[in-house]
Each structure stands twice: as C-alpha cells, then as structure tokens.
Amino acid sequence: MYAWFLSLKTEDGGFRMNSTGEEDVRAVYCCLASAALLNILTPELVEGVADYVSRCQTYEGGIGASPGNEAHAGYAFCGLAALCILYDPRKVGDHIDLDSFVEWLSQRQYQPEGGFSGRTNKLVDGCYCWWVGGCWALLEAGGQPVLWSKPDLQKFVLSCCQAPRGGLRDKPGVKQDFYHSCYVLSGLSEAQYRYSFDGGSEEKHNKLGEWSFMYKFEVEHDEVVLVDDDNAVGPLNPVHVLPWQMGEQMHAFYVAVDD
Ligand SMILES: [Zn+2]
Numbered sequence: 001m002y003a004w005f006l007s008l009k010t011e012d013g014g015f016r017m018n019s020t021g022e023e024d025v026r027a028v029y030c031c032l033a034s035a036a037l038l039n040i041l042t043p044e045l046v047e048g049v050a051d052y053v054s055r056c057q058t059y060e061g062g063i064g065a066s067p068g069n070e071a072h073a074g075y076a077f078c079g080l081a082a083l084c085i086l087y088d089p090r091k092v093g094d095h096i097d098l099d100s101f102v103e104w105l106s107q108r109q110y111q112p113e114g115g116f117s118g119r120t121n122k123l124v125d126g127c128y129c130w131w132v133g134g135c136w137a138l139l140e141a142g143g144q145p146v147l148w149s150k151p152d153l154q155k156f157v158l159s160c161c162q163a164p165r166g167g168l169r170d171k172p173g174v175k176q177d178f179y180h181s182c183y184v185l186s187g188l189s190e191a192q193y194r195y196s197f198d199g200g201s202e203e204k205h206n207k208l209g210e211w212s213f214m215y216k217f218e219v220e221h222d223e224v225v226l227v228d229d230d231n232a233v234g235p236l237n238p239v240h241v242l243p244w245q246m247g248e249q250m251h252a253f254y255v256a257v258d259d
Contacts, residue, residue: 002040005031012055013048014066024065025056029078032085033240037247039254046086050095053079060120061100071104073118073131080135081239089142089197089215102139106147108132114152115160115171116187125170126161126180129153129187130241137238141195141217150191150222157188158231186241189233194222219244 008016008031015027028049035041055067056079062071063079080101083092092098108116108128115124116132133153140146161168161184167176168184196218219235240247 001038002035002042002045005035005040005045009045013050013052022066025053025063025075025079025082026065028052029082032082036085037240037250037254039251039258041085050083050086053082054095057096057101061097061102061104062119063096063101070119073105073108073116073128073135076101076105077131077134080138084138084142084215084239089138092138092142098144102144102147105132105135105139109148109152111152113160114149114156116153123171124156126157126168126184126187127170128183129157129161130183130190133187133190134238134241137190137193137195137236141197141238143197153191154188154228154231157184157191158228185233186236188231189236190238192222192232193219193235195219195238215239216248 005015007019008027010016010023014023014025015031016023017027017030021027032041032046032049035045052067053063056063056065056069056075058064058069058071060071062073063076064070064072065075069075079096080092083095087095107120108118109132110117110124113124115126116128117124118128118131132148136146136148157168160172161170161180163169163176165176167178168181169176170180198216198218217238235244236242237244237247242250
C-alpha cells in the first residue's frame with residue numbers, strides 16, 4: 001500500500017487518484033487519511049503536501065481541486081482535513097490564509113433553507129452538510145469561532161433532506177442515494193456536537209522508521225443546538241468521518257501490528 005501511495009505522488013506535492021488519473025486535493029486527502037489509519041505516514045510520503053494544499057486556496061478563500069481551480073467545499077474539506085492529519089489543528093493557519101478561508105466558509109449557509117452551498121452562487125445541497133459542516137468541526141476544534149447556525153442546519157436536514165421512502169438526499173425533488181445519505185447524516189452529527197483538540201498526538205514510530213500519529217479530538221454534546229431529541233445521532237472523528245473512536249481503534253491496531 002505504501003509503495004502504491006508513493007507511486008501516485010507527484011513532484012509538486014500532490015497525489016493522483018490512480019496511476020493515470022487526475023491530480024487533486026481529493027487524492028491528497030484520500031492518501032493521507034488512509035496512510036494515517038494504516039500507520040504508514042512518513043515524511044517522504046507527505047513532503048510538499050502542505051505547500052500543495054496552500055496553492056489550492058483561491059482568491060475567494062476556499063480551496064479548489066488543484067491550483068487555479070474554483071473554490072469548492074468538497075475540496076475545502078479535503079485540504080483542511082489533510083492539514084489536520086499533518087499538523088496540530090490549531091496551527092492550520094500556518095499553511096492557509098485562515099481569515100479568508102473562514103470568510104468564504106461563513107458565506108456557505110443560506111437562508112431561509114439553513115443548508116450549505118458548495119460554491120459561490122450555487123444552491124444548497126445536503127451533501128455539503130458535511131463538506132462545509134466538517135470544515136467548521138475542524139475549525140472549531142482548532143479554536144476558531146463558530147460562525148454558522150447549527151440549529152438551522154439540523155432543521156434543513158430534518159425538513160428537506162429526508163426522502164419519503166427512506167434515505168437522505170440533496171434537496172426536495174431529488175432522489176435519495178448512498179452518497180447523500182452518508183454526508184447528510186454526517187453533517188447532522190456534526191451539528192449536534194462540539195469538537196475540541198486535546199493537544200496530544202501519539203508519538204510512536206512506525207515500522208517505516210519515521211513517525212506516526214493520530215491527532216486526538218475530544219467531543220461533547222452541544223445540547224443548545226439539538227433541535228429534536230428523537231433525531232440525536234452519535235459523534236464522529238472529524239478528520240476521518242468515521243464513527244467516534246473507530247479510526248483511533250484502527251490506527252491502534254496497525255501500531256500493534258508494527259510492534
Ligand atoms: Zn450533493
């Protein structure tokens with residue numbers, strides 16, 4: 001797996017999605033998130049990555065797929081989460097212009113819907129409940145102010161994103177699907193919790209001889225914003241978008257395998 005990841009690495013610090021595929025910040029996140037869980041992160045693998053993510057930030061403040069592309073919430077999450085795999089989440093401002101990023105992100109929630117759009121001048125879409133909401137989760141964990149309405153997002157999910165026959169969707173009039181079910185539900189979870197970063201990371205070495213870590217988050221229920229007790233859901237790891245502690249267990253498993 002490590003050799004394959006390295007084979008997808010490009011000279012400018014990015015990654016390709018596959019051997020002949022496109023290079024973008026989504027591939028960066030997929031690679032780093034997988035490598036972190038598998039305990040195979042190394043300086044060699046991540047060399048130049050932060051600079052690449054930095055170059056993907058646009059004049060609007062968000063992050064695009066690759067340098068020069070339009071800011072887009074899916075790529076914004078991928079870039080921000082990749083930085084939070086590599087660095088203390090309180091220090092991502094060392095690598096992107098955090099003020100302009102927050103300004104762009106704060107313009108994603110629309111009224112009266114309460115949902116998020118993924119790009120400037122686009123409509124709200126349920127999947128951005130996570131792509132934007134997940135950015136807020138990481139920023140909040142890193143000590144940034146909460147500049148959005150968690151109750152309004154939950155109302156959008158509960159009233160607009162539930163398909164009558166089950167599953168979750170982009171918006172009324174659009175069919176439910178697995179992709180939107182996953183990210184609408186993840187966004188609903190994000191809106192019910194408050195994440196903080198506990199300042200710790202595991203400093204164990206992996207068998208590739210370098211370092212490994214899994215930044216640790218703490219979570220607490222944000223009762224103030226729970227709009228309906230019947231719709232309470234569990235917390236997530238805000239970097240890996242996995243049920244709470246599942247990513248940590250997976251990482252611990254591969255650390256033990258190395259030992
Ligand atoms: Zn969508």
